[in-house]
Amino acid sequence: MTISYSEFIKEAHLEGFEDSEKYRAWEPKIKKYREKLVNSIPEEFKITLPTDVAELQEKGFNGVDFLYKSGVLSSKEIEITDMSASDLLGQMASSELSAEEVFKAFAHRACVAHQLTNCAAEIFYDEGLERARSLDKYLKEKGTTIGPLHGLPISLKEQMNYAKKTTHGGYVSQLTNVPEKHGITTQVLENLGAVFYVRTNQPQSLMHLDSNNNVTGATRNPYHLGLSPGGSSSGEGAIVTLGGSSIGVGTDIGGSIRGPAAFSGCHGLRPTSKRVSTSGGVSSGMGQESVLAVAGPLARTIDEIDLFMKNYLNAGKPWELDGSLVPMKWRDVPVPEPQKLTVGIMCDDGLVKPSPPIVRALKFASEKLKAAGVNVVDFKPIKTDVASDTVLKMYNCDGNEKQRQLLSASGEPLTELTKYILSQGDGSKPYSVQQNRVLNFIRDGLRTEYTEAMVKQKVDIILCPTYNNVAPRPEKIFNWSYTSLFNALDFPSLSLQTGLFQDPSIDTWDDGHKNYVFRNDLEKLECALYNPVLFKGAPIALQVATRRYFDEELVAASKLLVKLFGTK
Template sequence: MSKLDYTTLLKSDPLEGYEDPEKFKQWIPKIEKYRENLAKSILPEYSVELPKPIDELIEEQFNPLKYLYDEKLLTEKELAITDSSATDLVAKIAKGEYTSTEVLKAYAKRATIAHQFTNCALEIFIDEGLKRAEFLDEYYKKNGKTIGPLHGLPISLKEHMNYRGKITHAGYVGHLDNVAKDHGLTSQILEDLGAVFYVRTNQPQTLMHLDSNNNIIGLSKNPHNLLLSSGGSSSGEGSIVGFGGSALGVGSDIGGSIRGPAAFSGCIGLRPTSKRVSLSGGVSAGSGQESVPAVIGPFARSVEDIDLWMKHYINDGKPWVNDASTLPLLWRDVPKPAAKDLTVGVIYDDGFVKPTPPIQRALKEVVKKLEAAGVKVVEFKPPKIELAIQTIHKMYNCDGNYMQKKHLSASGEPLVKLTKWNLNYGEGSKDLTVAENRQLNIIRDDLKNEYTKYLNDNKIDFFISPTYNNVAPQSEGVYNWSYTALWNILDFPTLVVQTGIYQDPAVDKWDDGQKNYEYRNQTEQLEHEIYDPEKFKGAPVGIQISGRRYFDEDVVAAGKTIVEILGTDLFKQYQ
């Protein structure tokens, strides 16, 4: 079989009417100005000298996170602060052991270094963060108590959420003039609970890549291997939280956009069930689209911190008071289940794209550990996977890409590679009728019930699955969303945790059987051809844990048990 080129998979027709080089010229100065501001925001007191020019580091698959520890780029105290869990950090600030200011400064340094290596930030505004931290310290001193349960916590924000007084472009050049009047509701709630903001993070053009490329600042890189992507679309969140540059992060997910970056970049992320976290106030092409609900959710380095974010955001933040589209479903305290009480269904291969060797190895290892701990494990072959993937792809684009076209053609900017890929999802630029859209919704709801029935009939508590058929992809080399998007069409809450396993070129080779492997579809061929063991060195493997709709708390609780069994402590990597 001849090698596939992604371009052969793209139709050219639907991509007409987007790009306009003449129009785009007018936007170039705005891009330059934006980049200039970003460069200026890398302050000397928080930055480091790179060991080599960045292109060389990329070439040699440099691991900046390991470098941080090896070269002691942070002081002992900075390290203690930035390698505390968010849960510990708020407790220590509340007890007066740390000030908000010293916490922010430590994170400002680690975030700046993260950005220097990975290009994760779209905006860094440490001075504003410091003012806020000082205000919080004043408040604490005066009142003898914190302003809220997240008092002093440095939180990074995916950029497409509105931020008061700042440009909000969502990766579209045509929005470089769009200055938001107010914070999006979710950012506002986090701020009201005590968060400190100082960085907004990168995302791809259209927000619809499992990667990060855009015409504004370009690609973000993986904190474990600079040749690789940090994932997408919450690309910068993956990089910065994976690197330890923020205590908690905020991303969004409609096909894998929290889970991809979390898995690839070596951190933890939750795609909550829809309507638990408010989407109010932000830029996206998905407004009014409700067939596949987009969600906002947290990034962290421990499952406990995901709990912290969700519990306070929901129970104290009460987003439904101001956003009637959000549910008043309180976050329940669910105790960590005992291993012996857990039954999980494991997806080894979803039937659409077979996982690459490191993923196969990690799954086997995970299952071995789970079984040894007393967890009951059964294999789960997800039914109707092609229907699910075809349906969600059609749903994304069933407005004939009307809204994407509107956002993109505003500047006439060039379409980056994966934008072409995703604009051709489903039926591409063909307008579906509302009647057809309704039929897709019926398929979706039937799938939800079929998967739920499987859980009921087989007494399965959770599903465990790869996050992607591969580890972190090379930049702009990620095509298949089947492992993540399945949970989007089902709207099942899904937590990504780290296995503690990293790709190893010496071990993770295709076995001999692969030579005679018959590709089940072109996407599988494309994905498999990309996997060269030498090119993915040290990429972490994250897996997904999925549960019933709206039982996010139970998924998170199970996540704690599973992480404990796996023994992965992200605050102690490379140490």
């Protein structure tokens, strides 16, 4: 069990990335950015933690518990920020609640969440307040809301362009990047009435299932400050779980919405590509369409995910602003009757076996579904090795050229997980255009095989792990296979909470594990990382997925599942 991740770093050819000389010129900018972040927390929202953060991390401090029990928020604030988005919108529309008081409660809670987890990259309280007040004024004067999301506090992954605000995407070199205009999705949400006040953290390169970067550092897990919140929509996972926003928007090219939702403790949807706009933002993937990045919502309930998608699409009509989108309205799909639903469970993708808490959750889910009359069948993984291999090659088949541009412009030091991801696929080896086309062809073949398998077996949704384990320890997550499969397939997929939490007393390896023959080195490494005592109290989520563009059916089925799990 002595394998380390570094053994996985093949010939990465990472020369020309780091440059400590050049980096020195950037350090004052970083310092200034951080100071601004610290100073952006209103004085009255500052809290004192029981001990210093390092100690809390060591102890596995539960931030969610603290938030509810410490009294840092008033009961009225808790009440408002625990209301569903639908109730909030209804009460604001009828003036039972003002946008201002809703905003203030969420902004307060967001600041607490940030002080617990370092989830924010930027907080702009005054602008949020001004916006909320202008919405109240609008409603008062016109007698109608500005749009269906009138007054709703929404958090945004920092990577998304925000007009006239630094947008760095976790790259030091982009600290000087100040877009003129909002990215399309931000603009659509603003048009619908959303209130913005916080932009959230993400890892360097945007390509970790974790959160560390050289600008504002790593985010912490809400349920266990010593664990990772996941990534790359790291701050979204943390802030949404802690109720610092009603709904959050993340992006996902390999698991970046589903990972943080699963690990942090909320739900997160990776929609099919080209429904939610990713236009306007910092990333290494501009024009890369072999494996498409998507944007999508994170929320505490599936209903809120549904509400986001429906309003964003049907009222927002993003395809009128972004010509690359597919103009498909969000269809009203009823929650399926259990007896009419077939769920194919894929317990193990054949690459990396799940850890004990994940195995327990799969068993729990299977039993709950069967008890309710759902038709539960086995879904056998199909060429998951090819899918994982292909998608990893797709990420960097430009020979890491774009990442090199973005990273070497500041010469910033590479974090370990950046080095890891840049070494995957064929590392810095550039592919020819024709080789890239072959990858696309392989990918389309996989899409057809999975589609045919689901149609033939009449499987409505696939249920499987989001990752082979619960929330990883910081900088210790190497396997993307369970999430990136659905990026390769472009299947809508959703991480949902089971309501279970890791328990060291029961989530131990079974007797068979000590004689288990690992199928590959990655599995050996990932399994070695699981030590029951380290993950105490981590939320346990699973992932569901279905065929392309059946997002509505996926969300509807997810509503049934969380109901059967006893969550929401």
